[in-house]
Amino acid sequence: xxxxxILVSEVGPRDGLQNIKAIMSTEAKKAWIRxxxxxxVAEIEVGSFVPPKLLPQLADTAEVAEYACGIPGxxxxxxVPNLKGAENAIKAGVHKITLPLSVSETHSLAxxxxxxxxxxxxxxxxxxxLNTLPPDQRPGFEGGLSTAFGCTFEGEVAEKNVVKxxxxxMELGCDEVCLSDTAxxxxxxxxxxLIRLVRAEVGDDSLAAVHLHNTRGLGLANTVVALExxxxxxxxxxxxxxxxxxxxGASGNIVTEDLVxxxxxxxxxxxxxxxxxxxxRDIVIAALPGEIMHGFTPAFFKxxxxx
Amino acid sequence: xxxxxILVSEVGPRDGLQNIKAIMSTEAKKAWIRxxxxxxVAEIEVGSFVPPKLLPQLADTAEVAEYACGIPGxxxxxxVPNLKGAENAIKAGVHKITLPLSVSETHSLAxxxxxxxxxxxxxxxxxxxLNTLPPDQRPGFEGGLSTAFGCTFEGEVAEKNVVKxxxxxMELGCDEVCLSDTAxxxxxxxxxxLIRLVRAEVGDDSLAAVHLHNTRGLGLANTVVALExxxxxxxxxxxxxxxxxxxxGASGNIVTEDLVxxxxxxxxxxxxxxxxxxxxRDIVIAALPGEIMHGFTPAFFKxxxxx
Numbered sequence: 248x249x250x251x252x253i254l255v256s257e258v259g260p261r262d263g264l265q266n267i268k269a270i271m272s273t274e275a276k277k278a279w280i281r282x283x284x285x286x287x288v289a290e291i292e293v294g295s296f297v298p299p300k301l302l303p304q305l306a307d308t309a310e311v312a313e314y315a316c317g318i319p320g321x322x323x324x325x326x327v328p329n330l331k332g333a334e335n336a337i338k339a340g341v342h343k344i345t346l347p348l349s350v351s352e353t354h355s356l357a358x359x360x361x362x363x364x365x366x367x368x369x370x371x372x373x374x375x376x377l378n379t380l381p382p383d384q385r386p387g388f389e390g391g392l393s394t395a396f397g398c399t400f401e402g403e404v405a406e407k408n409v410v411k412x413x414x415x416x417m418e419l420g421c422d423e424v425c426l427s428d429t430a431x432x433x434x435x436x437x438x439x440x441l442i443r444l445v446r447a448e449v450g451d452d453s454l455a456a457v458h459l460h461n462t463r464g465l466g467l468a469n470t471v472v473a474l475e476x477x478x479x480x481x482x483x484x485x486x487x488x489x490x491x492x493x494x495x496g497a498s499g500n501i502v503t504e505d506l507v508x509x510x511x512x513x514x515x516x517x518x519x520x521x522x523x524x525x526x527x528r529d530i531v532i533a534a535l536p537g538e539i540m541h542g543f544t545p546a547f548f549k550x551x552x553x554x
Numbered sequence: 555x556x557x558x559x560i561l562v563s564e565v566g567p568r569d570g571l572q573n574i575k576a577i578m579s580t581e582a583k584k585a586w587i588r589x590x591x592x593x594x595v596a597e598i599e600v601g602s603f604v605p606p607k608l609l610p611q612l613a614d615t616a617e618v619a620e621y622a623c624g625i626p627g628x629x630x631x632x633x634v635p636n637l638k639g640a641e642n643a644i645k646a647g648v649h650k651i652t653l654p655l656s657v658s659e660t661h662s663l664a665x666x667x668x669x670x671x672x673x674x675x676x677x678x679x680x681x682x683x684l685n686t687l688p689p690d691q692r693p694g695f696e697g698g699l700s701t702a703f704g705c706t707f708e709g710e711v712a713e714k715n716v717v718k719x720x721x722x723x724m725e726l727g728c729d730e731v732c733l734s735d736t737a738x739x740x741x742x743x744x745x746x747x748l749i750r751l752v753r754a755e756v757g758d759d760s761l762a763a764v765h766l767h768n769t770r771g772l773g774l775a776n777t778v779v780a781l782e783x784x785x786x787x788x789x790x791x792x793x794x795x796x797x798x799x800x801x802x803g804a805s806g807n808i809v810t811e812d813l814v815x816x817x818x819x820x821x822x823x824x825x826x827x828x829x830x831x832x833x834x835r836d837i838v839i840a841a842l843p844g845e846i847m848h849g850f851t852p853a854f855f856k857x858x859x860x861x
Binding site for chain 2: 470
């Protein structure tokens with residue numbers, strides 16, 4: 248049925264931009280999103296519905312989301328920290344909302360200023376809101392298990408807590424959960440174990456996505472294991488934009504270009520035209536001079552290279 | 555029995571140095587090899603016994619190899635292109651020799667100036683020579699299947715040829731074969747397939763090592779698959795030194811530091827102290843100013859980083 252094997256979900260306009268100081272113009276964001284959709288990327292997380300004073304880089308999320316919703320065939324996703332964010336996301340017309348729940352409570356307090364119990368309350372309120380909507384206007388509702396593989400503040404994170412919180416999110420009305428390696432701590436053995444543990448409790452269909460970072464260079468190694476385990480949605484950011492605030496020079500999300508190159512090479516269909524995708528970098532580079540754009544594929548895919 | 559699960563084989567003093575223009579001093583090579591051995595690296599490919607006019611960077615291989623053989627517990631490996639090289643390697647006392655056989659005949663001619671038939675002749679002569687040695691003086695003899703995953707000149711390489719040539723090398727007296735991704739073409743699906751195809755013909759024990767490059771960023775992703783398939787020796791180069799002559803800025807061998815970090819994280823024992831290994835970089839950086847040292851782990855393992 249499906250024309251693609253793996254859904255590459257671009258999160259650069261949200262996760263990339265929120266981790267750099269520079270503010271990209273609204274016009275550049277629109278151009279980036281449109282160009283990437285035209286390269287065949289079928290899902291893009293376009294921003295986060297948080298108060299502008301917390302993340303001025305994403306203050307224009309509503310406008311960007313509304314614009315993105317006008318691009319034919321594109322699934323528009325957005326992060327929401329609470330009910331208020333969900334209301335605004337629904338108003339903008341997004342197709343999917345993700346609420347991040349940090350497995351590390353220290354990180355949850357730092358990130359959302361909320362305890363676990365308080366985040367669960369928001370999930371319940373959002374579910375109640377979504378249940379008032381007609382089915383064709385109801386966005387998908389994903390619970391993102393942040394810091395699922397380790398936390399910059401707390402260090403190791405207990406796997407049984409990840410499983411417990413995944414179950415709780417599903418009970419409270421999420422359509423699916425995602426395992427997020429917020430700080431790039433995951434290793435292939437751990438990722439395989441955790442996918443299996445969570446799926447054993449929530450079912451395979453409820454865990455279809457992973458959000459991996461490449462901070463320690465293991466992003467694609469982890470991706471291979473996710474693919475082997477049957478994960479079908481992989482988050483990535485163009486140029487690995489965003490980096491890690493705690494490690495200067497370190498990479499951020501896995502690099503969309505490298506991910507698509509690998510999937511292509513493995514014979515897995517993504518629907519993405521890699522040449523067109525590589526050209527999208529120019530938009531980001533022009534809009535954010537001085538930011539590091541990571542990736543191996545761009546260095547290699549030079550027309551001058553003897554193939 | 556074994557104190558380690560995975561043997562990390564450092565190839566930087568050979569594969570790294572042969573791919574850069576600068577010539578490292580003999581003293582720096584010795585310091586590098588000693589420091590890396592002291593960090594727990596158990597096998598190092600210290601050079602290549604080729605005519606100095608072909609690879610001036612490795613002209614001191616005999617002296618370096620003799621020195622390395624004096625380091626307790628270290629397995630000293632060297633590349634040899636022919637019988638003459640093997641004679642010199644034996645004279646220097648190395649513990650293991652590798653003869654590269656390019657699956658792509660175009661590459662074989664460019665690399666060794668020899669057809670496949672001519673390389674097989676050298677293999678036979680080397681085997682005959684090795685058979686004259688007392689067992690305790692006989693080095694291990696590995697056949698390295700270069701360009702096994704693709705060739706810069708020929709493009710795709712037929713898998714049946716890789717299998718055929720692996721069988722032939724074993725028949726002619728090699729102790730084992732190694733699959734080498736000379737130009738960084740391998741992808742995880744291909745690597746798994748080829749390991750299984752070759753092992754089905756030569757047996758699991760005769761294919762225990764892979765030599766991977768990170769040109770396209772898939773080095774560790776490929777490594778994960780190799781580990782899953784039961785490969786126990788992984789080649790790597792400190793700082794990914796060497797790059798790819800055809801892609802400026804692209805990476806060379808997989809980065810030893812990142813490999814060790816990943817194996818550690820996965821709970822696989824290497825016997826290597828990562829902190830000590832990271833300090834070895836200083837020797838190489840001081841000896842080769844201006845050369846790019848790759849790797850994610852060094853950026854991350856800053857003492858200032860909150861763990």
